[in-house]
Amino acid sequence: MKKPKIKTMEELSVAIGVSRPTLSRYFQSPDSVRGSTAKKIQLGLERVEYVPNFFATRLNRKSTGMIGVIIPYLNDLFFTKLLESIEMAAMDAGYTVITQCSHSDRAIEARAAETFMSMNVDGTLVVPLGNRSDLVVHQRLQSRLPFVLVDSRPATMLEVDFVGTDHKQSTGLITKYLCRVGKPPIFLAMPRVNFNAMEREKAYMDCITALGHKPVVIGTDLVEDQWYFEAHGEAVLNDFFARGQFTDRSILCVNDRVAIGALRAASRHGLVPGRGAKGGLRIAGHDDYPLCPFTTPALTTVAQDFEAIGKAAVSRLIEVINNEDTDDTPRIQLFDGVLKLRESA
Amino acid sequence: MKKPKIKTMEELSVAIGVSRPTLSRYFQSPDSVRGSTAKKIQLGLERVEYVPNFFATRLNRKSTGMIGVIIPYLNDLFFTKLLESIEMAAMDAGYTVITQCSHSDRAIEARAAETFMSMNVDGTLVVPLGNRSDLVVHQRLQSRLPFVLVDSRPATMLEVDFVGTDHKQSTGLITKYLCRVGKPPIFLAMPRVNFNAMEREKAYMDCITALGHKPVVIGTDLVEDQWYFEAHGEAVLNDFFARGQFTDRSILCVNDRVAIGALRAASRHGLVPGRGAKGGLRIAGHDDYPLCPFTTPALTTVAQDFEAIGKAAVSRLIEVINNEDTDDTPRIQLFDGVLKLRESA
Incomplete structure (x- = not known):
């Protein structure tokens, strides 16, 4: 019936x-x-x-029960893992999550902020695009609504609640590991448009210098579309390998997607990075991208704690929404990275 | 100021x-x-x-300007590519997209449908979870709001607007290709919980039988968590390779994520699938997952047209929202797959 x-x-x-x-x-x-x-x-x-x-x-409640989340792009399992952890934590706390993706576009990111303000969401979690973000928009959003930055933060927004990884610790950890097991690593970076990438590059420089080695950074120039990490890693290393350079070095990549491209460049040149490699080529990444166990060879990396970051971000935001924190100082929560030893280094 | x-x-x-x-x-x-x-x-x-x-x-308009989208899970670049294409098309048409992810959970999927009904979105695009979906919920949603199924459809909802890939064509195309270049392929399937996976398995059976070969399907039993495709592909093939079976065959995988696991199993056994492979091992997938060009060896596959599917879904939904279609027959739009020849087959 x-x-x-x-x-x-x-x-x-x-x-x-x-x-x-x-x-x-x-x-x-x-x-x-x-x-x-x-x-x-x-x-x-x-x-x-x-x-x-x-x-x-x-309509007559103070709360809409919605949390707005801005992420920079979708086709990256790093952000989907983080978003999943945020959505599960928010759902457990009884909130509906509305996510807007910036799709690498400054104007779309700004529009997402406008949408959240006009929807009167209870609070926002923002992963900024990087130095292409319109920071005025983020500051305006932050002045109007409970606001927590997640994963990456602009140098001009250090006085804002933030949850992310301690890149100095995580990058230092894998740099020291690589120095222990082989030649001191060179750093395969990316164009300097992303706050985390810049922090990791700096952490590498500081750590390798402190260990008494000379830092070598490659790949800061744009070779391919800057957000297509795998293509960038492959193109940069391919050039060096073709000239016979760095084929016997440890190569620390700024993130795992760049490292997946680096593994591909090695395979094109008949090189198999890893412990038993002839000549000593090693490749390592950063993040623990979900595909790392399935690459050939499986990728050694340092894991970010997606789960803890997502949970802590939601929990901090809800604290601010509920005015549970009377202290005015920004709360900065940094999580440690953990080594994931596999085959490639 | x-x-x-x-x-x-x-x-x-x-x-x-x-x-x-x-x-x-x-x-x-x-x-x-x-x-x-x-x-x-x-x-x-x-x-x-x-x-x-x-x-x-x-409040006084008939329209909220929102389109609700349900996707089954987030950590899959297939769905993020599709979602990206939907979001861009909807944005171009002036709509705000609200996405809810089912996170592989029937209850969360049902709640997402409730949320969209209560928000009075103008229409919904739904990618169902598969045979774990609560179909009563989808039917209720469909009776209340403009509704288009995308990517995958239950056998009980064939009379509903749908946009997806023609799996008979796409799977047939790569099956015939594999028969042309080597031994007739066996099919590395997955547990029968996903409508597309079942359609592809059937398309393989029909095609290979029509070509006069005996179909061989492996991997329909659950080995690992069923949605962790790479682990499933690796575990299934690893067992066969360890017994010396199928090391000289063409293996068509139900999708690229399963194929990435299959490549990993090959690499663990020192096998390099591809044209020049000793013994004739070949591995191919389905979808054109964004990482296919970067695997070792690069994965041969048949591409789904994410972009066209997303665009057509949004455009059909807007037609229904605007009552532009006076005809009552459901509109089924199927897009062809395209071969992507790389190294693995």
Whole structure:
């Protein structure tokens, strides 16, 4: 038997036999009506096809129950892992997550911020695009809504709540490991458009210098479309390998996607990086991209704790939304990286 | 100089010197007020810090301007490519996309459908979880809102607008190619929980039988967590290779992620699939996952046209939203796959 379709609260009030204001109170908070009335409404709702309007039931509350999330691009399993962890944590806390992706575009990122402000979301978690972000937009968003930066932060926004990885620790950890097992690594970087990439490059320089070695950084010039990391890693190393350079070195890549391209360049030149490699070529990455165990050879890297970062970001945001933190100092939470030793180094 | 912060339409009306009803009309449609008044409002808005409420400005319109999208999981570049194409097309058409991910969970998928109904989105694009989906929920969603299925469809929803790949054509194409260049392929499948996987398995059986060969399907039993495709492909082939089986065969994998696992199994056994391979091992996939050019060896596959599928889905949904299609027959749009010859087969 098909249930009758109810479209408005007025129709619903007639169908159930409860006054319109009582019905409204029930949808805003079921505990605000008498127990017998609540029961009557529940039974009535089961007999009809009706969906209460998300916004109407929240119109008189202070909260929309929504958290807005901005991520820079979609086709990167690093961001999808982070987003998954954010969505699960927010769902557990009873929030609906609305995600807007910047698609590498400054104007789209700005529009996403506008959308969240106009939707009156309870708070926002923002992973900025990098130095192409319109920082004025982020500052405006931050001044209007509870706001936590995640994963990466501009030098001009160091006084804002932030959750991410301690790149000095994580990059230092793998740099020291590579120095222990072979020749001191060179650093395969990327164009300096991404705050984390710049932090890792600096962490490498500091660490390798402190260990008494000469830093060597390659790949800071744009070879291919800058966000296509694998193609960048392959193109840069391919040039060096073709000239016979670096075929016996340890190569630390700025992230695992660049390292996947680097592995591909090695394979094109008949080189197999890893412990037993002839000549001593080693390749390592950063992040623990989900595909690392399946590359040939499997990629040695330093893992970011996606899960902990996502959870901590949601939990901090909810604290700010609920005004639970009376202290005005920004809360900076940095998580350590963990070595993942596989075959490539 | 900091702009004064305006919170309500009343405050804004005073600040700009235009009546409240005129302001409302302007936000619902700028053309509905006189040109000189529109100009006055525009200049006024530039002098203050004000964001019109997304829902309030849409309250008297029939449309919320939102499209709801459900995808089954996030950590898969196939779905992120598809989602990117949907978001770009929807944005071009002036819609805001709200995406909810099912995270492989039937209850979360059902909740996403409820959210879209309660938000009164203008229409929904749904990529179902597979045979774990609660089909009653999808049917209810479809009866309430403009609805287009994308990528994969249940056998019970064949009479619904659908946009996806013609798996019979795409799988047939690569099956025939493999038969031309080497031994007839065996099919590395996955547990039968995913509609597309089942369609491809059937397409392989039909094609290989028509060509006069005996079909061989492996991997339909669950070895690892069923959605972790790479681990499934590696585990299944690893078992056969360890027994010396199939090391000289062509292996067609149900998708590229399974094929990436298959390549890994080959590499663990010192096998290099490809044209010049000793013994004749070949490995091919389906989809053209973005990482295919970077695997070792680079993966031969048949590409799905993510871009065309996303665009066609949005365009069909908008047609239904605008009642532009007076015909009642469901519109089924299937796109052809295209061979991508690389090294592995």
